[in-house]
Amino acid sequence: MTIHKTNKPRVAEDGEYATATSTLPVLQYYPARGRAEPIRLVLAFAGQAWFEPPPDSIRQIQAIQRREWDGYPFRQLPRFIDEVHGEVDLVQGGAILRHLARKYDLYGGERGDLVAAARVDMMLDGVADLRVKLRDLVVSKQLAQAAVAEYTGSVLAPERELKEHGMMGPGLACLEYVLANSRFSEAGWFVGPRPSVVDFAAFDLVDLHLAQPQLEDAVRGRFPLLVEHHDRVAGLAGVREYLASDSRHEVVWPVDWIRSTPGAGSGAAGGNA
Missing domain, CATH: 1.20.1050.10 (Glutathione S-transferase Yfyf (Class Pi); Chain A, domain 2)
Structure with a gap:
């Protein structure tokens, strides 16, 4: 399972990501595991490739969060857009996980249980x-x-x-x-x-x-x-391949990436970690 990386940063509002990712879901987060890692694991298990925009710095993300309250109603990450220009556009890691559980039948029983x-x-x-x-x-x-x-x-x-x-x-x-x-x-x-x-x-x-x-x-x-x-x-299929791939971020906590990034504020991660 690979996440679709590019050297050029893209964010969902810019529109350019749409032509680069076709119909792939977009997961926007820091280049770290953090609160987005369970989401990645579920996508890997479901066999669903995704696009992860690599931000140049935390300043870019902060500016977007301040500007785009429609996309960031709680001013934090992760953000998940299920399809290009899709109606499912969520923040809050728990809400994203529950959405994926409903979509991929991962709610512990038969549908409707x-x-x-x-x-x-x-x-x-x-x-x-x-x-x-x-x-x-x-x-x-x-x-x-x-x-x-x-x-x-x-x-x-x-x-x-x-x-x-x-x-x-x-x-x-x-x-x-x-x-x-x-x-x-x-x-x-x-x-x-x-x-x-x-x-x-x-x-x-x-x-x-x-x-x-x-x-x-x-x-x-x-x-x-x-x-x-x-x-x-x-050892589950999909998860096993993801964990062994170079798609898995080496940095565990977003704050560690923030501290190592020039110009990023040490407290910027806030509730995003």
Whole structure:
């Protein structure tokens, strides 16, 4: 699976992208994994190529977000345009994932199964909450030793410890529990008999943890089913090819790209990461 890159930056409003991409969907984001990575994983699994405009600098994106409120109603990325000049033109990563789940039948059950869809929505929100905690540790607290220790003792606490501390918030043990007890799937997925959109969001969350040496051992030691699930998703057709390709961005967090880009403000990523 390849994303269609070009050396010349293009953005959706400019119009030029249309002739360059034919009928490919457009995913606009920083050249980093960030909040767009689950979207890329779903597109790769669905066998849907996409176009990703490579911005020269964060200044270009900032200017567009200030100017085009119709295209950026919440002034943030990712932005996804499903077809050239298509009516489906979305920001908000969760909304984009849910749109793709409906389009590619990745909502955990047969079409119209409201129970499975509700469970997928619940799990997606849970994964998103955990991702916020990880982002705060890595981006805001810069993996400070004390912060890592606190995170390892709370978000990465094993199930028994998490249950003993009633005031402690959710952790990866909550996801491990769903898999261990086959709560919503007898097939080893999170919801339903085949991969759903939440499996790709959970893969990304675990992948982000495994990318941090300070957290990797705790995750592998305490959450073996999450790691096994991560490996299973990585082996899916489409996903396997995408992960092995040079289309996958090496930069994990957008703020790291922003900090390394001349003229880009350090706080520009905001809620886009």
